Every structure is written in C-alpha cells, then in structure tokens.
Amino acid sequence: MAHITSKPKQRGALRQQPFDSSAEKPQFPGASAEFIDHLEFIQPNVISGIPVYRVMDRQGQIINPSEDPKLSKEMVLNFYQKMTLLNTMDRILYESQRQGRISFYMTNYGEEGTHIGSAAALEPTDLVFGQYREAGVLMYRGFPLDLFMAQCYANADDLGKGRQMPVHYGCKDLNFVTISSPLATQLPQAAGAAYAVKRENSNRVVVCYFGEGAASEGDAHAGFNFSATLECPLIFFCRNNGYAISTPTNEQYRGDGIAARGPGYGLMSIRVDGNDVFAVYNATKEARRRAVAENQPFLIEAMTYRIGHHSTSDDSSAYRSVDEVNYWDKQDHPISRLRHYMTARDWWGEDEEKAWRKQSRKLVMEAFERAERRLKPNPELLFTDVYDEMIPPIAKQRDAMWRHIQQYKEHYPLDLYEK
C-alpha cells in the first residue's frame, strides 16, 4: 500500500467545534488542538523528511512483491515504448533547434517515468493541466508525432494555429489543456476545473503538473488552499527534478520539499520515486480513486532528476557537474530501470531493442520531414480568436496589415505561409 502521509484527524473534525467555555480545551475557532504548558518550537524535519515510496530498486527489481502492480506485458511494453519514443523525439527536436529549424525546444530527459506512470493511471477523460515538461503524458494518450512536430514547427497543421513557442502543446480531444509559459498559473485553474467537474458528477479527476520551482509561486499556494477548502477532486503532481533552470532546490526552498507543504494545507500527500514508473503509477492510481470517491485533493511529489538542460537556451554545465548528470543518466534512469524489469521477465531483449530503436527513429524522422516541408498557417490567423468573434477594431487592423503587405510584399516571407 502506498505510504500516504495521513492527516492528523478526519476532515470533519477540522470544522469548527461547538463553542463550550466550560471545557479546558482551547476554544479558538482557528485551530483544533490541545494546550501545552512548556515552550517548544516545532523543528522543521529536513534531515529525514517524508520517505520516498518506490516499488523497484535502481536495478529494476521489485522490492516488495505486494506493491508490484503486475501490469500486463502489453501495458509494460507500451510504457517502455512510449518513454523511448519520447526520448527519441526529444533528441531529434533538440538537434533541429541547434540546426535552426525550430526556434526553441525543451527535452524531458530523465523524467519520462513521471509522465508515463501518471498518465497510465488516469482515465482518458481526466482533464490535464501541465507546465511544459509533460510531453510524455500527451504521448501516452496518443497525441501523434505529426502534431507534436506541427506545434514545434508552428506549421499549418498546428492545433494551436502557430501562436505559441514550441512545446506549448494542447489537445482538446485528449483533455490536455494548452500549456502557457507563466509558471504555476495552472494550479488555481486546475482547482476551479476540478470544482466544475465535481458538480457534473462525471467521475473525472483533474491532474495538475508543475515543477518544484513553480511551487514557489503564489499561485501554487492559491491552488493548494482553494483545492482543499473547496474539496476538489484534483491531483497535484509535482516533478521535483532538482533544478529550476540553474537554481538548485536548496535555493528554492528550506523545508522538506513540496510534499511536506501538503499537510499544511490539509492535503493528502505522498513523496514517490519519480524514476520508478510503477511507484508513480501506484500512487497516481490510488490518489485518483480516492480523489474521485472522496472529493478531496491529493499531492504527489515525484522525485526525479532533470538530465537535460532547462531548454535549448540553457547550458547546464555552467552550474552543475558532468559527473552529477552522468550518475542519473547511467545509474538511475526510468527507462533502464523498466528495461531491467522487462528483461528479467524475458519480455524484452537485445533484438527487440535494436528493432524498436530503428523503428522509433524512423517514425520520428518521417514525422520530422513532413513537418519540415509543411507551410506555416495563413497570416489571417494572427487576428482571429482574440475574442469568440471578430470585432471591428481588429478587423480594421487586419485589413490595414494586408494592404501594407500588398504594397511591401517583397519584404515579407509570404511564400512560407498558406494563402
């Protein structure tokens, strides 16, 4: 059973108790607690914090057999293939930015387990709010490579109509809300969405991903507090990957990470090994079951490591050692740990690995080449969707732009865009 930090009391008892001045207990409306007669500060427990739940050791061996979710071979192979396909797509798109083909990219190296393990534990109808490093969630749900590429290339097939930087994916059909750059804005939004979902009685949960850096934002505090007070069926999933660009965690917070904040808000909380896809799966699955059944929010802090740079605009060798990165890449990687689990069961071997590497690379390269050739969207789309309908001032500006372009057309790259 996943070790979820239990709340000190049942939720009901935290509601205001009836006032009784004859009782010796404190009667303050703001807290339900006993008196204490000696002075004692609570020591924040950061030396030995909330324990990290895991199912597999670093070599992919199951530690406690009763925790093995015993997923089917088909499902486990799918986990592996999705993680490796994501990894392959990351390599190719990172390279394509280096070559000037796309403007920007963010890789997911080392965090594939957090994406796939959690996505697999959700229903397809569950609504996902992400930050920007959760492409594997979308991939697990079936977002095609062509659409990942279309968004990164901002070509005419982009569902987002070419309006945002690469990796700002979204997909209504897959219930994945479009990513935005400002950090942590999605946390209170996820609480609101979960409240609306609760009122629908549709047995859905809302999942909200964010990093340990974003958790410092005021919006994170707002999201936690609102979800608890308004009793929302919501899973907060924190990817604690050790860095917010160059800022390590000891400059981001002084407490015991993000999981320890949960009880402060009244949230059921757990810390898991984010590089253990089964631990992530088990925790998310149980959190989902209870969030829907009990209409309360859950906080999962998935400990992991950001193996790649923050983005193509970052060179992380400026602030961390190659040795540190290599440790995680070689000794504690979600993909290799799962592969060990698979090979131990003879579900996967060298031949399968070779064949899959070739096939996945081919799939990615073909999508890449198609995306390269595709035109950009019609510049008309610069002006639409500001409001639900076109309004006169924007229409006027649009017409002025086209008149201008007509007059100065040789200075504008019209051939790259659809007509």
Add this chain to the structure above:
Amino acid sequence: MNDYLFKRVLTCVFIADTHCMNVSAGPTQKMNLFQSVTSALDNTLAGDPTAVIFGEDVAFGGVFRCTVGLRDKYGKDRVFNTPLCEQGIVGFGIGAAAAGATAIAEIQFADYIYPAFDQIVNEAAKYRYRSGNMFDCGKLTIRAPWGCVGHGSIYHSQCPEAFFTHCPGIKIVVPRGPVQAKGLLLSCIADQNPCIFFEPKILYRAAVEQVPTEAYQIPLSQAEVLQEGSDLTLVAWGTQVHVLKEVAAMAQEKLGVSCELIDLRTILPWDTETVCKSVVKTGRLLISHEAPVTGGFAAEISSTVQEECFLNLEAPISRVCGYDTPFPHIFEPFYIPDKWKCFEAVKRMINY
C-alpha cells in the same frame, strides 16, 4: 416620473432612467444598484445549472449585499466563499469556466484586483487565442466594486479600468445605474469572452430605479447617447455620467450651450463609431473619469478621435480627470473631477 435622490456622499444628483430604453417589457420592481446585481445573479443561477458565484464573503451576502439570499436559495455548492486570495479567485474562475461552468467571481474591491492581474492578462485574455480556439474561459465574469465613495481613500476608491484596456481578449463594462447594471451584467455573463464588470459602489444604495425582474440583456460595445446636442460632446462611464448630466444642464442654462451626452458603457472593446459620429457633429469633445489623467482611458478616446475627426475639431479635446496622485482621503473633494471643473472645461472649449 423622475426619482431624485440626494446623498451626502454623492456630489452629483442621480437621475433614474425613466424609459428603460426599451430594455424589457415585463414587470418591474424598485431596486437599487446592489439589488439589481442580485437580481441579475438570481436570474442566472435560476436559468443556468452550471452557474456558480464565489469570492470573499459572498456566502453571507457580500460586503455590499450583492449576493444576499442566493446561497439559501441555490445551495452552498453554487454560492460559496473562497480563501482570501484574489489570484486564486480569478485563477479558480478561469479553470471552472474552461471546464464548462458559468463562473462569476467577485473581487471585494477593484483596488484589490492587482494580485489577479497575471491571471487576467496572461491567462484569461489569451486562453482562446493561444490554444487555437480549443480552450477558452469565455464563461468567466469578474465583478468588482469600483470608484470613489466619499471616504474610500487610496484603497477603496480606485478605478483600474485603464490597466486592463491595454489587454486584447477581455471585455470591460461599467454601468451607470440599476437598469443598466442588470442588463449589462447579464450580457457579460452570456458573452463568450472573459469580462470584467465594475460596479460604481457609491451608487449601490444611492441609485434606485424601476428594474425589470426578468432577465434581459443590454448589448456590449454599444455606447448610449443619453441626450442629443449640437455644440459639444460629453463622454463618461459609471458615476461620472451623472456628473456630466448636471454639467450639460448647467451649460445649457448658463452658457446656452447644447451638449450631447454619451455613456460609453463598454470600455473595451469601445464604441468608436458613436463617439466619432457625435464629434463630427459637435466639433468638441470632453471626456471625464475619476481615474488619474495620465494613461487613463480618456487618452485612448482622445487619440482615436483626433485621428478620425481631426478636421472636425473646433477645440482641443479636453480631459477632466483625477490628478496624477494616489486617491487621497481627506482631500477627496478637491481631487474628484466634479461638475465645476467639467463646467469650466466646457467654458474654455466653447471660447477657444
């Protein structure tokens, strides 16, 4: 029949709308501004099962009584308090709206809307555009008490509309009285774009009209010509419309000047056509708002009108606004753009 209501704090006379501009034919009831808001919210909760109202203190009825009775009538899951956190209130509202609920968020005073600025400008306004129209928060309406109240001082008197007019993707609406408030609020709620509805708090009790009890809508982005005139165009919104009504009467009586009075109603997107058409006719424009003059919305109106109506202008466009200071406490009578300052500006324009 006119309803005159003098109030110690209201430095102008509130004159009720007598003809309701054909807003609705059904039965009416005497309501003040906060009651007309309650009526709009009541109609909304009755007709739309997804509608929810939330914010600080709305459960007991709200600090301005706009939500009185609604929790008892519609249930605690639909009218509820949130923690004291404006960025959370608006963020929560965005998410609820994106998930399909009609979300009506109350910010206790417009002066406290700024923590939600990021959620409004970076998120709500851009939700539809950035997602290629896959997602939107059009079902979000944010309401906030707005404007001077006689003693509100720095943090209970602000008119922050100018900060938000620089933000494509949202709509901003300010009513001048109860009939307008209900119809405009219902339009904001129905509108499929995130809207901010500023309610002039000084009019909550002072403004009383016969308001239709059933739901009705007043169109957004349509300014209203309250009084036709030939010599000078007056433009304002909210409380200041009543100040300018008096100025128009003073101008007629003391100067023989015929003013055309326009209530802008929707600040963003604003009705340039009605204002420009009027200035083409009169050749003179005076815009007045309580908010500080620099960067205030009068600057935007002024700039557009001089672009469109340059050759029609007989005098420079005049802005009678708050000074470039924070809103003062004891000095409020000196700060506000009262009828004497506006009248003086009319005189100068006529004599230019």
